[in-house]
Amino acid sequence: MKTPVSVLRLPRGPEPNSRGFDPNSPRYIALCPTTIPASQGNKADSVNLEEEQQLRSELRECFLRSLIAMTDKQVQFNLYEKVQVQAKFGASDIDVLNFQVSDLQTPLGVQKEALLRCQDMISYSFHL
Amino acid sequence: MAMRQTPLTCSGHTRPVVDLAFSGITPYGYFLISACKDGKPMLRQGDTGDWIGTFLGHKGAVWGATLNKEATKAATAAADFSAKVWDAVTGDEVLTLAHKHIVKCVNFTQDSNCLLTGGNDKVLRIYDLSKPEAEPQEISGHTSAIKKALWCNDDQQILSAAEDKTIRLWDRNTGEAVKTLSFEASVSSMEYIPDGEILVITYGRTIAFYKAHTLDPIKTIDAPASIHSASLHPDKDFFVAGGDDFKLYKYDYSTKEEMESYKGHFGPVHCVRFSPDGELYASGSEDGTLRLWQTAVGKTYGLWKCVLPEELSSENSDALYCPAAEIKA
Numbered sequence: 475m476k477t478p479v480s481v482l483r484l485p486r487g488p489e490p491n492s493r494g495f496d497p498n499s500p501r502y503i504a505l506c507p508t509t510i511p512a513s514q515g516n517k518a519d520s521v522n523l524e525e526e527q528q529l530r531s532e533l534r535e536c537f538l539r540s541l542i543a544m545t546d547k548q549v550q551f552n553l554y555e556k557v558q559v560q561a562k563f564g565a566s567d568i569d570v571l572n573f574q575v576s577d578l579q580t581p582l583g584v585q586k587e588a589l590l591r592c593q594d595m596i597s598y599s600f601h602l
Numbered sequence: 603m604a605m606r607q608t609p610l611t612c613s614g615h616t617r618p619v620v621d622l623a624f625s626g627i628t629p630y631g632y633f634l635i636s637a638c639k640d641g642k643p644m645l646r647q648g649d650t651g652d653w654i655g656t657f658l659g660h661k662g663a664v665w666g667a668t669l670n671k672e673a674t675k676a677a678t679a680a681a682d683f684s685a686k687v688w689d690a691v692t693g694d695e696v697l698t699l700a701h702k703h704i705v706k707c708v709n710f711t712q713d714s715n716c717l718l719t720g721g722n723d724k725v726l727r728i729y730d731l732s733k734p735e736a737e738p739q740e741i742s743g744h745t746s747a748i749k750k751a752l753w754c755n756d757d758q759q760i761l762s763a764a765e766d767k768t769i770r771l772w773d774r775n776t777g778e779a780v781k782t783l784s785f786e787a788s789v790s791s792m793e794y795i796p797d798g799e800i801l802v803i804t805y806g807r808t809i810a811f812y813k814a815h816t817l818d819p820i821k822t823i824d825a826p827a828s829i830h831s832a833s834l835h836p837d838k839d840f841f842v843a844g845g846d847d848f849k850l851y852k853y854d855y856s857t858k859e860e861m862e863s864y865k866g867h868f869g870p871v872h873c874v875r876f877s878p879d880g881e882l883y884a885s886g887s888e889d890g891t892l893r894l895w896q897t898a899v900g901k902t903y904g905l906w907k908c909v910l911p912e913e914l915s916s917e918n919s920d921a922l923y924c925p926a927a928e929i930k931a
Contacts, residue, residue: 476606479900480909485651488614488644494655495645495693501630505674505691571658593659 491568541566549575549600551590557581561588563600605900609866612651612892616640619886621666621707622873624648625673625690632878633690635676636892637667643678645669645690648877649904651884651894655693659686665721666707666750670714677717679705685719687731697734701727707750711757718760720748726762726772741777743770750792754799754814761801761814763789769803771817781817790845791831791873798838804829809843809853823858825851831873835897836880842895844871844885850895866893 488494496502544563551559561575571592578585621637625648632648643664645654662681669676669690676688685705687697703723710717717729719738724747727738746765754761759780760772765788771781785805793802799814809832811820827847834841840861844850848869852862869888876883881903885893894904902908 476604478606479608479896480907481608481610481905482907483905485610485612485646485894485905486653487612488653488656493658493693494653495691496654497692499654502691504630569658591661 493569543602544600547600549598551598552596553594554596559590561590566592607862607864607895607899608906609864609893609895610651610905611866612636612646612653612894613890614644614653614656615642615890615892617663617890618869618872618888619890619892620663620872622875622884622886622892623668624875624877624884625669626671627878628671628673630673633669633673634877634884634892635667635669635690636886637664637678638890639663641680641682643667643676645676645693646892648884649882651892651905657686657688657693657695659695659698660684662704665704668708668710670710671712672714675710675714677708677710679708679719679721681705685717687717697731699727699729699734699738704747706748709752711753713757716757718751718753720751720762720764722747724748724764726751726760728760728774739777741772743772743779744768749789752792752794754794754796754801759815761792761794763792763803769817783812783817790829793833793875795834795836795838797836800834800838802832802834802841804832804843804845807845809841821858823853825860830871831875831885833875833883835876836878842874842876842883844874844887846870848887850874850883850885864895866895867891 547563549563559578559580561578564574564576566573573590575588575590578588615638617639619636619638623635625633634646634648636644641660641662641664643657647654660680660682664678664680666679673690676690679685681704683701685699685708686695689696703721705719705721707720715731717731719727724744726741729738730736744764744766748762748764751762758774760774763769767785767788769783769789770779773780787806789803789805791804801812801814803810807825807828808822809829810822825843827845829843829845832841832843838855840852840855842850842852848867850864853860867887867889871885871887873886874883881897882894896906900908
């Protein structure tokens with residue numbers, strides 16, 4: 475009767491809410507040029523870095539607030555292949571990959587509930 | 603003392619795993635990419651199977667996946683009629699290459715500058731990744747869907763296997779077929795070993811070895827069941843194969859004798875590959891899992907720990923997980 479080989483633990487599985495690629499892993503830090511140009515410089519650039527981060531936070535907050543403002547409003551979506559559709563915006567998923575909409579007006583009729591893929595969109599607009 | 607193989611199960615995919623590939627050995631170890639019908643290829647640390655990230659973007663089953671040697675780029679082929687190139691460090695999609703039909707396979711040249719694709723439109727395409735908007739070089743000739751295409755002979759030639767039951771060797775520059783091999787059955791898999799210029803192909807129950815330059819046969823081995831994939835160990839002392847009966851088989855390459863067979867998967871095995879250091883091999887199955895198997899059973903490597911009988915009953919064994927039966931992750 476052979477003894478089975480022991481293991482330290484099982485392989486780690488995927489995280490439920492993330493696509494992974496940990497930016498704090500040694501490989502990421504070593505191989506990825508940072509997206510903030512100012513942080514590649516020396517100490518003198520630390521002021522620029524702070525300013526840039528501040529601006530980025532503001533823009534991000536602006537975007538998130540725009541999604542909130544869009545809730546339950548009629549939104550016009552410009553999609554690829556010169557398609558335009560209109561729908562009532564419900565919500566976005568956490569990674570902004572999909573938008574949940576209601577009463578989607580399509581060339582084929584009205585879809586009561588739908589998910590629009592963000593990668594299919596070129597732009598969208600709505601009245602505040 | 604002989605030990606029983608403990609395969610490590612990598613979960614996460616929700617549908618059959620149809621292709622897998624290892625990178626070369628990098629300063630951060632080596633990596634493994636898996637293609638899955640759930641459309642979400644995953645990157646894992648090669649020696650532990652730990653999940654690193656999922657490449658999100660394809661809108662259909664992913665049929666083929668590959669990594670470049672340095673594991674900095676990944677490429678995938680999917681049923682959404684596209685091949686995609688990814689940054690394998692950040693997980694970001696870098697390029698989408700639109701095709702006119704399902705794409706089945708992708709392969710980087712050694713310098714990662716060109717990508718070879720093949721699929722159901724029967725045409726091989728070579729993309730220059732430094733000029734992605736440029737039209738790819740096209741090589742036609744196959745009369746059915748292409749299943750697998752590989753660079754070989756220092757990226758000067760291309761090997762392709764298709765549903766038309768042929769394997770063709772093409773000159774990359776002229777686009778002409780240099781040699782064609784015909785089989786009674788469709789080739790299920792192909793592996794190219796640059797060191798030694800060996801081609802490993804599987805069809806029906808047969809695992810066959812050929813000289814990659816000339817397509818001259820070296821040897822063939824028949825397995826107990828229909829085989830979907832096989833891989834030759836870097837030292838060329840043994841090879842592994844898996845297929846319809848859910849088992850992994852290990853054969854001695856010189857004597858052609860079956861050495862071992864392992865049960866573990868709950869569905870047919872679609873792909874199997876040795877790691878670049880030969881210490882383990884990975885298999886992907888219809889059951890939606892990848893399993894890692896030790897080449898030298900009982901050796902301390904990755905998550906496997908060699909434990910002497912005395913150690914098992916001592917206090918030191920707290921950190922160890924000793925499986926009594928099948929591990930289900």
